[in-house]
Each structure stands twice: as structure tokens, then as C-alpha cells.
Ligand SMILES: Nc1ncnc2c1ncn2[C@@H]1O[C@H](COP(=O)(O)OP(=O)(O)O)[C@@H](O)[C@H]1O
């Protein structure tokens with residue numbers, strides 16, 4: 001047995017009034033016209049896996065218009081037993097998590113219950129888009145693997161916000177700044193080391209997928225680059241990362257005062273993509289970018305499977321609309337026995353999968369309702 005989402009229940013979530021869906025432990029195909037609620041459903045699954053939406057940083061956007069609280073609930077089957085996960089978010093209440101009916105104070109407790117890898121057309125911007133997208137990719141992945149990482153990440157983000165506020169004051173309290181610096185170095189170093197390690201491990205896996213996708217013509221390499229710490233070879237050892245961050249903070253001291261923001265630390269870091277030895281962010285064609293992003297996503301699925309000992313859910317949003325047949329076919333090869341998958345599409349013909357996993361279900365999504373289509377996929 002393995003990790004799968006058996007039941008999803010939604011209340012006042014986007015265009016879902018209320019819905020309960022029982023999924024196959026294998027493949028789930030969600031089809032329907034545009035703007036019916038297919039992506040919303042994947043968003044809800046992602047929300048339950050990570051505590052965050054992949055589309056918005058404001059939870060309130062997910063509350064159905066005119067309502068004041070949303071509910072997303074999942075029954076997850078794992079090797080270790082069944083888990084009942086419940087997230088509520090209200091306009092007047094904070095985000096609330098319950099696991100097996102028991103209220104949890106920390107949202108980070110969510111980690112380890114449900115894990116998912118999502119591929120959406122927006123991901124194709126990952127390589128050429130701003131560094132924030134690449135940091136987010138890493139943070140989402142590591143947050144699902146490690147409660148400690150998520151805990152440090154949340155603390156770090158709070159700290160940077162507080163430190164920025166302090167830097168904006170006309171007279172900066174030096175004592176407080178020194179305390180913030182110490183915390184920034186301590187927490188920041190942990191994030192840098194963990195991210196750099198993840199990239200070191202993802203790089204060869206992504207390179208293998210890339211080689212197959214690009215038919216061996218070019219090699220792909222990923223590298224973590226840390227502002228202030230340097231390249232990933234320097235980011236391996238916690239103690240040395242701490243020292244480097246400390247020195248970097250001292251270096252930018254005056255500039256930070258002038259610009260009134262925190263200039264070094266993992267919130268400024270980036271991931272480099274090198275294709276055939278050249279910086280892909282500058283030189284890659286659109287086709288090369290897509291191939292590299294796909295390779296990275298497939299690597300993420302493998303990496304997370306290794307880390308959690310079970311395959312995470314695979315969520316493929318609208319892959320048919322943005323990928324050419326060759327890349328689409330390749331991505332769909334990740335849909336196999338042992339991986340619970342969710343694929344959305346407007347036209348079933350586009351999926352072109354010859355061998356569907358043994359167990360699958362087909363759902364029709366229309367205006368915030370999900371109906372099992374018992375024709376199956378044939
Ligand atoms: N907070 C919300 N309240 C009610 N409806 C919403 C909310 N957010 C989005 N919607 C509706 O959800 C629909 C889009 O759903 P989506 O899942 O993105 O469609 P698709 O099936 O094309 O993936 C639109 O009709 C939009 O108006």
C-alpha cells in the first residue's frame with residue numbers, strides 16, 4: 001500500500017459550494033470546459049499538502065465569494081494508516097488545522113501527511129522568470145519533506161520582515177539589529193545548507209531526465225547560488241555558511257541602511273540552470289527552457305519519493321494546452337502504477353495515453369461540481 005488521497009471534501013472553496021469526491025488510488029482524470037473548477041480542485045489538494053495555494057499568497061482569495069470561511073478536508077491513506085486532514089480559513093479566524101480531529105497549533109504539523117508535486121503551465125516560466133519563483137520551488141519541495149525546514153522558513157520570513165521594518169526607522173536600534181543579525185545568520189544558514197544540498201541531489205537526476213528528453217544533445221546542470229555565501233561548494237558546511245553570512249552582513253551594512261532592506265540571506269538566493277555549459281537563464285530558447293523545467297519536475301518527483309519513502313501525488317494541470325506532443329508524452333510517462341495522479345484537461349483526446357494504469361477514474365467537472373463518469377477511459 002502507498003500514499004493516496006482517498007476523499008476530498010470542500011466547502012465554500014472557490015467555485016465549490018460544497019463537494020465530496022472519492023478518488024482512485026491510481027489515475028484520476030478531471031475533464032471539463034474552461035473556468036469550471038478543474039484547477040481549483042488541484043489547488044485544494046496542493047493547499048492540503050503544503051498549507052499554501054500555488055496560485056495566491058492570500059488564503060482569502062480561495063474563500064468563495066460572499067462566504068466567510070473555507071473548508072478543505074482530505075482523507076489520506078498511508079502505509080501507517082488513515083489520516084484525516086482538515087484546513088479551515090476564515091476572514092475573521094486564523095488558518096486552522098486539524099489532524100484526525102485534533103486541533104494543531106502549528107500549520108507546520110501538516111508536513112508529512114500528504115505530499116504532492118504539481119505541474120502547471122505557469123511552471124514553464126520557472127527558468128526565465130524571477131528568482132522568487134525558483135526559491136519558491138525549493139521551499140515548497142523542502143517544506144513538504146521536513147517540518148524543521150518549514151519551521152525555519154516561517155521564522156526566517158518573519159525575521160526578514162521585522163528586520164526590514166527596523167532598517168526603515170530613522171534611528172536604528174543597534175542592539176536590536178545585532179540580535180536580528182544573529183538570528184538571521186543562524187536560521188538563514190540552515191535554509192541555505194538544506195537548499196544547496198537539495199540542488200546537489202536534484203541536479204544529476206534532472207540531468208538524466210534531460211538527457212532522455214533532449215536525446216542526449218546537451219547536458220543540464222543545476223547550481224544553488226547564495227548571495228553572500230557564494231556557490232554551492234561553499235554552502236555545504238553549516239559553520240562556514242554562518243561565517244560567510246556574518247561577513248556578508250558586515251559588508252553590506254551601509255548599503256542596507258541606505259536602501260532600508262535586508263540584502264543578504266536565502267531570501268535573495270537563486271538557482272542557476274546550465275545547459276551545455278551556458279547560463280540557460282540568458283541563452284535558452286523556449287524549447288530548451290521547457291525541456292529543462294520538465295526534467296526538473298520529474299526529478300522533484302523522484303527526489304521526494306526517495307525522501308518520504310512513498311510516492312507523492314502527481315498533479316498535472318492542463319499539460320495538453322502548453323506542451324508539444326513529445327514533451328507531453330514524456331511527462332505522462334510519470335503517470336504509472338504506484339503514483340496517484342490527477343490530470344486536468346478540456347479534451348480527453350489530448351491525453352494520448354495508450355496504457356492507463358489499471359485503476360483509474362474519470363470525472364466531469366462543471367460549474368463547481370464533480371461527477372464520476374463511469375464510462376471510464378475504456
Ligand atoms: N473565490 C472564488 N469564489 C467563487 N468563484 C471563484 C473564486 N475564485 C475563482 N472562482 C471561479 O472559479 C472558476 C475558475 O476555476 P478554475 O478551476 O480555474 O477553472 P478551470 O476548470 O479552467 O481550471 C471561475 O469561474 C472563477 O470565477
Ligand SMILES: [Mg+2]
Pocket residue numbers: 035038039040317318
Ligand atoms: Mg485550469
